[in-house]
Amino acid sequence: MPQPRVRDLLEEAILEGELKPGERLRAEALAQRFGTSRTPIREALLQLEGQGLVEVEPNRGAVVRSFDRDDVLDLYEIRALIEPHAAARAATRIDPARIAELAALCDAEDQLVANEAFHRIILEAAESPRLVVAMRAATGIPRSFRTAFWHDERQRAESLMCHRRLVAAFEAQDAQLAEAVMRMHILGAVAFLEETWPTHH
Amino acid sequence: MPQPRVRDLLEEAILEGELKPGERLRAEALAQRFGTSRTPIREALLQLEGQGLVEVEPNRGAVVRSFDRDDVLDLYEIRALIEPHAAARAATRIDPARIAELAALCDAEDQLVANEAFHRIILEAAESPRLVVAMRAATGIPRSFRTAFWHDERQRAESLMCHRRLVAAFEAQDAQLAEAVMRMHILGAVAFLEETWPTHH
DNA sequence: CTGCGGCATCTTGCATACGAAATCACGTCA
């Protein structure tokens, strides 16, 4: 097991919300926090910039990217594009063991974490390395932006239903169905976002 | 204008084919080449890794990514997904000045360079920052892999026709048409690749 | 009271130094 790299620790800190959007990231402070020097921190920040999690301006430092309504909708529009495609590819490539994992995740305790794992497994099952990097570059946001979903009973039920339908589609190796369900799943999230996060602020 | 960053010089060198796929990238040698030290080189390599142009393995160094047939087809499959979407968004957002630029590019001398600019303008006109980074992460390959297109007369003619049709679609702000033409355009390239680059090696 | 200029301080960007891991070469032993 490789020791945890600074990049991953920093990514986790941002996704967990310990470092908040808009917050200035001073290299020296982060170095102390992770018990290392500024060099690995700088490298991590540059990698995370390519992932859209931080913004680095030359000679002015890095800040955690801020995500307003338009950003998040933009992001989900790309998910709505990429993930159905990934699901379609996965339908004819995924192996039974993975399908079992997906099925298990439907009954998991922590639905927030389970949901992430669920989508990641499908993305990887698409067996398109480029698709993975495209998603990574486009879709990282702090989890706090997604917790709203899991507080709404109807949304949670619909999500779970979609996941179960996806498992069924994979078992039947039905690419069209998988694609359609995934598109509905993502667009459902978009609609929920637009409802609960109205324009007027 | 900011001075040319090492990252861009290195990217150019790879896209131009000066550094060939599979070639080992020793930090010290690159540092001398660009008249700098290893630190900026390391940072550039990590950024380009996120862009899919190089592969960095811990404690073992960086290599220019090799692109085999499957890689390139995988890449074009993602273009076929993203660029039609970008074209559809651009159709209702692009301003007339940009359309004029696109029209001018159809008559440009260097079709290889003009083609790149053409697609970049459309991508930016989609006004989706996430879409831009997704494309960048997914679609960088050395230009040598694309030169084949411009040696085939029929392919060149079809390409030019698609470009002109796209300009017309933008003038009419017809998102559906723009999307369809762009999809045909990219899938045409895929078909050409599959013809000219047969599986049997 | 407000806007501006200059100085002190802080932060970044790059170069360099040093320890650690990997690679390579060579000699030994089966």
Added chain:
DNA sequence: TGACGTGATTTCGTATGCAAGATGCCGCAG
């Protein structure tokens, strides 16, 4: 002859120093 182990050399990863650019504060003039 071939496989393996050991030492030398190369290359990477991290820490730190220093110069250049950015930030912030205070005083001054209008």
